[in-house]
Amino acid sequence: MHNDYDHAIGPIGSECCDSRYDAQVSEVSSPQTAGAGAPRGRIDKRHAILGAAFTVFAREGYGQACVRVIAAEAGVAKPTVYNHLGDKENLFRHAMEAAGARALTASLAVVAELRAEGATADDAAALSATLEDVGYRLLLCSCDERSWALRRLLYAEVGKFPELLDSVWGHGTHRVQEALADRFARLTLAGRLHTADPAQAAEQFFALLTGPMEARSRLGTRPVSDAEAREVARAAVRTFLRAFGPGPDETA
Amino acid sequence: MHNDYDHAIGPIGSECCDSRYDAQVSEVSSPQTAGAGAPRGRIDKRHAILGAAFTVFAREGYGQACVRVIAAEAGVAKPTVYNHLGDKENLFRHAMEAAGARALTASLAVVAELRAEGATADDAAALSATLEDVGYRLLLCSCDERSWALRRLLYAEVGKFPELLDSVWGHGTHRVQEALADRFARLTLAGRLHTADPAQAAEQFFALLTGPMEARSRLGTRPVSDAEAREVARAAVRTFLRAFGPGPDETA
DNA sequence: CCAGAACTGAACCACCCGGTTCAATTCAGT
DNA sequence: ACTGAATTGAACCGGGTGGTTCAGTTCTGG
Numbered sequence: 388m389h390n391d392y393d394h395a396i397g398p399i400g401s402e403c404c405d406s407r408y409d410a411q412v413s414e415v416s417s418p419q420t421a422g423a424g425a426p427r428g429r430i431d432k433r434h435a436i437l438g439a440a441f442t443v444f445a446r447e448g449y450g451q452a453c454v455r456v457i458a459a460e461a462g463v464a465k466p467t468v469y470n471h472l473g474d475k476e477n478l479f480r481h482a483m484e485a486a487g488a489r490a491l492t493a494s495l496a497v498v499a500e501l502r503a504e505g506a507t508a509d510d511a512a513a514l515s516a517t518l519e520d521v522g523y524r525l526l527l528c529s530c531d532e533r534s535w536a537l538r539r540l541l542y543a544e545v546g547k548f549p550e551l552l553d554s555v556w557g558h559g560t561h562r563v564q565e566a567l568a569d570r571f572a573r574l575t576l577a578g579r580l581h582t583a584d585p586a587q588a589a590e591q592f593f594a595l596l597t598g599p600m601e602a603r604s605r606l607g608t609r610p611v612s613d614a615e616a617r618e619v620a621r622a623a624v625r626t627f628l629r630a631f632g633p634g635p636d637e638t639a
Numbered sequence: 640m641h642n643d644y645d646h647a648i649g650p651i652g653s654e655c656c657d658s659r660y661d662a663q664v665s666e667v668s669s670p671q672t673a674g675a676g677a678p679r680g681r682i683d684k685r686h687a688i689l690g691a692a693f694t695v696f697a698r699e700g701y702g703q704a705c706v707r708v709i710a711a712e713a714g715v716a717k718p719t720v721y722n723h724l725g726d727k728e729n730l731f732r733h734a735m736e737a738a739g740a741r742a743l744t745a746s747l748a749v750v751a752e753l754r755a756e757g758a759t760a761d762d763a764a765a766l767s768a769t770l771e772d773v774g775y776r777l778l779l780c781s782c783d784e785r786s787w788a789l790r791r792l793l794y795a796e797v798g799k800f801p802e803l804l805d806s807v808w809g810h811g812t813h814r815v816q817e818a819l820a821d822r823f824a825r826l827t828l829a830g831r832l833h834t835a836d837p838a839q840a841a842e843q844f845f846a847l848l849t850g851p852m853e854a855r856s857r858l859g860t861r862p863v864s865d866a867e868a869r870e871v872a873r874a875a876v877r878t879f880l881r882a883f884g885p886g887p888d889e890t891a
Numbered sequence: 892c893c894a895g896a897a898c899t900g901a902a903c904c905a906c907c908c909g910g911t912t913c914a915a916t917t918c919a920g921t
Numbered sequence: 922a923c924t925g926a927a928t929t930g931a932a933c934c935g936g937g938t939g940g941t942t943c944a945g946t947t948c949t950g951g
Binding site for chain 1: 698699700701702703790791792793794795796797798799801804808809812839842843845846847849850851854857858859860874875877878879881882883
Binding site for chain 2: 910
């Protein structure tokens with residue numbers, strides 16, 4: 388009868404669902420009957436479902452994951468899942484988009500820090516330290532378990548869900564690299580960097596960070612130590628600054 | 640009754656299967672009844688099955704792919720598939736390993752070219768051109784459709800098949816980067832490069848190549864033009880040489 | 892306090908998949 | 922030409938899946 392779900396039937400107050408469920412989706416409950424028999428509220432079932440869906444999809448893959456398990460993980464009956472999101476495909480899409488948005492905001496926050504810190508220090512050593520710190524925190528974001536799971540699922544199902552490439556991945560990396568390129572451009576104008584093409588520099592900075600990490604963390608299946616992450620960030624920044632740091636202005 | 644397949648029952652001459660089926664697995668046939676009614680021979684059914692399995696797995700993912708389709712794609716009856724490889728999991732494993740071996744040999748051949756060409760030219764421009772060419776060809780390998788499919792499947796099923804990480808991916812990238820590091824070490828000894836840590840330099844060289852390509856080719860779903868691949872290789876080599884090329888020997 | 896919406900649990904359905912069995916057929920080695 | 926192995930097609934089985942239905946319960950808004 389009804390074809391378009393997502394907020395067509397309007398099961399709960401789901402139209403205002405722009406509020407990203409921040410950390411864990413299983414404990415925030417409407418401030419009534421708090422701590423009583425019912426462990427969770429009524430209005431955030433949707434968040435619980437999306438979170439559980441991502442967890443299960445990440446653990447078992449889209450094809451192998453079954454909705455019953457997702458419902459169980461969310462502490463919810465199976466019809467409730469279908470009532471909220473109507474379809475396994477839609478469920479997957481929304482779970483991925485939510486996870487992507489969360490990962491994006493984390494990375495953007497790190498790059499935003501570069502704006503703040505980068506303005507304070509002035510000498511070359513300070514710039515190097517700042518870049519290293521930003522790189523390290525960017526690596527922490529990128530090496531988060533949920534982040535790896537997101538990338539794996541994206542890789543896996545890009546054939547069946549091509550639109551997720553844009554809505555989850557493309558926009559994200561583009562915006563992060565754009566913000567990075569903005570900072571590099573300003574640093575170049577200030578004479579502290581020599582990036583003829585800031586966008587390309589940002590692209591390569593990102594590659595120098597995440598590329599080595601992919602191998603070292605075994606595609607995200609092995610937790611990477613803080614020391615190793617810092618070492619990768621240090622190496623990346625060293626190479627980056629040798630190539631783009633202050634020096635001969637041979638802007639090709 | 641029987642638990643260990645693969646060459647336990649010995650259906651055909653499969654023990655000698657170390658010969659990698661080179662290009663396409665669907666046309667080589669024993670030199671008899673060539674071109675007649677039966678389109679393929681009898682002895683290379685296994686290759687056909689493995690090739691078809693990889694094709695179907697790449698197209699639909701491990702979970703969604705069903706053996707019937709694989710058998711159809713291979714032009715073979717379903718029991719034949721089970722007779723040869725016994726299990727969907729084993730089928731997947733072997734298809735992945737075969738594809739991984741093929742991709743590895745291609746990349747290794749490219750790096751081997753660096754050994755030959757790198758010895759001839761002497762000036763800096765020639766080194767740059769050689770590195771660009773090697774990078775470009777490495778990118779071509781890495782951007783091959785089957786290569787992307789292999790990486791996607793690896794990413795996707797690394798949770799269910801952790802051993803594939805080593806047998807398909809780890810060994811491959813390690814060997815390529817090792818070969819690259821060897822070349823860099825020799826070039827450093829010859830005074831034409833300054834790589835304090837050749838392994839790390841190779842790691843970053845690889846990252847500068849493949850990282851930007853990941854975004855530009857949309858995770859391998861969009862064919863990348865030769866011009867763009869060449870541009871990425873050029874940019875990577877330029878950055879790499881600025882960082883590690885002849886200049887101040889500030890080996891940290 | 893009550894009407895109505897959301898939620899639950901369980902059963903149910905049709906479908907498809909992995910894997911097996913089997914008789915009939917085709918091929919390879921000699 | 923003949924024997925035995927490989928292959929085929931088709932049917933079959935058990936089980937799990939996506940998705941629905943429904944009666945009954947729990948909560949929410951007013």
